[in-house]
Amino acid sequence: MKRILARTLRVRLTLLYGVLLAVGLAFYAAGTSVYLLHNLRKQQDASLGREIETVEGLITVSPDGEVELRSEEGEAREGGSEQGYLLEIWTAGGKPMYLSDALEGSPLGPAPDAAQKPFDRSPRTYRLRNGTRVRVESRTHQIEGQSILLRLGVSEEPLWDEFWDMVSVLAIGLPVTVLLIGLAGYAVAGQALQPVEEMAQRARKISAESLNERLTVQDPEDELGRLGLAFNETLARLEKSFEQLRRFTADASHELRTPLTAIRSVGEVALQNTGDAAYYRDIIGSMLEEVSRLTRLVESLLTMSRADAGQIQLQRTSIKVLDLAKESAALLEVLAEEKRQTVAVEGDPSLTVRGDRLILRQALINLIDNAVKYSPSGGTIAVRVRANGKDVLIEVRDSGPGIPEEHAGKIFQRFYRIDKARTRAEGGAGLGLSIAEWAVSANGGRIELHSEAGRGCTFILRLPLNTAENPEPNA
Numbered sequence: 001m002k003r004i005l006a007r008t009l010r011v012r013l014t015l016l017y018g019v020l021l022a023v024g025l026a027f028y029a030a031g032t033s034v035y036l037l038h039n040l041r042k043q044q045d046a047s048l049g050r051e052i053e054t055v056e057g058l059i060t061v062s063p064d065g066e067v068e069l070r071s072e073e074g075e076a077r078e079g080g081s082e083q084g085y086l087l088e089i090w091t092a093g094g095k096p097m098y099l100s101d102a103l104e105g106s107p108l109g110p111a112p113d114a115a116q117k118p119f120d121r122s123p124r125t126y127r128l129r130n131g132t133r134v135r136v137e138s139r140t141h142q143i144e145g146q147s148i149l150l151r152l153g154v155s156e157e158p159l160w161d162e163f164w165d166m167v168s169v170l171a172i173g174l175p176v177t178v179l180l181i182g183l184a185g186y187a188v189a190g191q192a193l194q195p196v197e198e199m200a201q202r203a204r205k206i207s208a209e210s211l212n213e214r215l216t217v218q219d220p221e222d223e224l225g226r227l228g229l230a231f232n233e234t235l236a237r238l239e240k241s242f243e244q245l246r247r248f249t250a251d252a253s254h255e256l257r258t259p260l261t262a263i264r265s266v267g268e269v270a271l272q273n274t275g276d277a278a279y280y281r282d283i284i285g286s287m288l289e290e291v292s293r294l295t296r297l298v299e300s301l302l303t304m305s306r307a308d309a310g311q312i313q314l315q316r317t318s319i320k321v322l323d324l325a326k327e328s329a330a331l332l333e334v335l336a337e338e339k340r341q342t343v344a345v346e347g348d349p350s351l352t353v354r355g356d357r358l359i360l361r362q363a364l365i366n367l368i369d370n371a372v373k374y375s376p377s378g379g380t381i382a383v384r385v386r387a388n389g390k391d392v393l394i395e396v397r398d399s400g401p402g403i404p405e406e407h408a409g410k411i412f413q414r415f416y417r418i419d420k421a422r423t424r425a426e427g428g429a430g431l432g433l434s435i436a437e438w439a440v441s442a443n444g445g446r447i448e449l450h451s452e453a454g455r456g457c458t459f460i461l462r463l464p465l466n467t468a469e470n471p472e473p474n475a
Contacts, residue, residue, distance in 0.1 A: 090149040211239035328364035347385025355443035363439035366432035374400035
């Protein structure tokens with residue numbers, strides 16, 4: 001229980017503030033105590049200085065040389081113990097002339113040295129034989145042509161009593177203050193962290209089936225509000241990812257089921273009928289065609305899966321873009337000839353990019369294949385390579401029906417098809433453009449689409465030109 005309590009943010013904050021407050025108050029108390037002691041001693045020294053000046057005016061020497069201390073009213077008497085003051089008078093030779101009765105023969109510190117000049121000293125602290133601490137000020141006084149040495153002292157015990165009284169008050173008051181402020185801080189921290197607890201409870205209730213829910217953010221400008229907004233943004237991304245995963249799974253299942261169903265249907269028909277070798281060759285050919293389509297789909301799914309997992313390592317080399325475009329177009333000439341289409345490739349042969357040749361070729365093949373599928377028989381597919389500033393543009397233009405504006409922003413989504421029946425009949429699965437977009441993006445470029453319904457499409461691959469000023473893009 002203690003470990004759990006110590007791990008809570010509320011307790012840690014309270015302990016931290018309590019420790020900082022205690023340290024701060026301790027320094028404050030120490031500084032206050034030092035200042036108080038200094039101030040009390042300063043006041044005592046000032047009072048001692050005034051008193052020794054008064055004593056200097058009250059000292060007389062009788063005709064027989066005896067030192068007397070008279071009162072301000074002129075009554076001769078021995079003094080020195082008034083108001084706790086202690087007085088010593090010494091000759092210049094270092095012989096005692098007068099000691100206050102309260103000293104009981106014990107001098108105020110060491111006997112003065114006759115050779116020491118001057119005798120005046122700032123106040124100092126000495127201990128009497130009985131252990132009493134006294135503050136002593138020494139002066140040289142001239143009277144009737146002779147020098148005498150005065151030492152006036154006062155007990156420091158009242159000063160220290162006042163000092164320790166103050167220290168006792170601080171020693172009791174400061175811990176109580178820290179405790180009370182700590183309890184108040186604990187309550188304030190609990191109130192401040194209440195939104196965090198509410199967000200935690202609400203977050204625990206959010207599951208894969210309720211990713212559309214969001215945390216309540218009271219003040220988006222403070223730290224907790226920004227935390228809530230960040231969590232809501234994470235939930236939004238998770239919701240989008242889960243939705244894409246569900247759609248991907250459903251579309252993949254449907255696409256896989258279609259050729260499998262066709263293979264099964266063809267096989268069942270073949271088993272129910274008898275025919276010659278030509279008949280069975282047609283049956284097997286149909287089955288192999290569906291197997292090829294299934295293989296392409298599985299390979300595309302595997303490519304996208306590996307791309308999402310970051311398992312595809314790019315092998316970057318310098319690529320002549322026009323040669324790459326011609327090579328890609330040559331692989332699709334047979335398909336174009338079946339529809340009596342022309343694939344024209346032109347451009348600047350000197351332009352190069354740095355990237356993975358196989359992946360970029362796959363992107364071009366997918367785009368040219370897409371153009372062949374949707375261009376009418378006898379149409380033309382134009383592939384053009386040109387420079388544009390620091391980029392190389394590869395334009396793939398078809399003569400098909402074009403893409404309506406409402407579909408233009410979605411065609412790079414996986415399994416997205418404008419006409420699903422037509423695409424499936426032509427052997428497409430809706431993954432070619434997604435793979436092309438990933439391939440170009442992985443090589444530091446992007447794909448742009450320019451299309452008008454009824455006037456064909458132009459896909460533009462924009463890649464960084466391979467120059468000294470354009471460094472190799474990050475994988």
